[in-house]
Amino acid sequence: MRIPKQNRDLWRFVLRRDLKSLSLWAVWVLLWGGGALAYNANHTTYPPERQILGWRLALWILAGAVIGFFLFRLSRVFFQRTRSGVLISSGLSRDYAPSQDPGKGRLSYDYRLNKVLHLRRPNGKRLRVRIEEKPGSYVYYREGDRLVRLHGLPYPLNLDAREEQGTLCVACGCVHKTKVPLCVSCGLSLIDVELLREKDGE
């Protein structure tokens, strides 16, 4: 299952997101390596074994690269695959969602970061997807529904979503109560779940 061809802007969204992570990582490694060189420059009177040189420098840069890998979530860029599964439990809050209108007063509600959706994949394994809860998330992600997280996108789509559960923007997580062509919050296109339902099971 992939992002439908109709949603080219989402392909670009994923690319931009990956490139951003990669460039932040590259800047991080440069600064990290630069730190070692600055240390050497400030300690020129030290004997070579007390400076960061040769294999010590290589090890230092490698350590920085590994730390940066986790810091900038490059595992998403390289290893994340499209995964689907049934929602078995979520930490979403009921009282938070239903009365909200995603189009209005977006800044007034309190953000809820790091909500975990627990999915059971077709092979029986569990998958945890972390999202930031938005107005309407509680109604949209209902336990027992089949969700799919497409590669590179932060929010999983609900393959079983009925009309009253709304339409989700996979980029920002905004849930729209009525069918709209573009997300009212970030302006990206919305994926037609019908297109994915046909391909479920691939």
Ligand SMILES: [Zn+2]
């Ligand atoms: Zn959006």
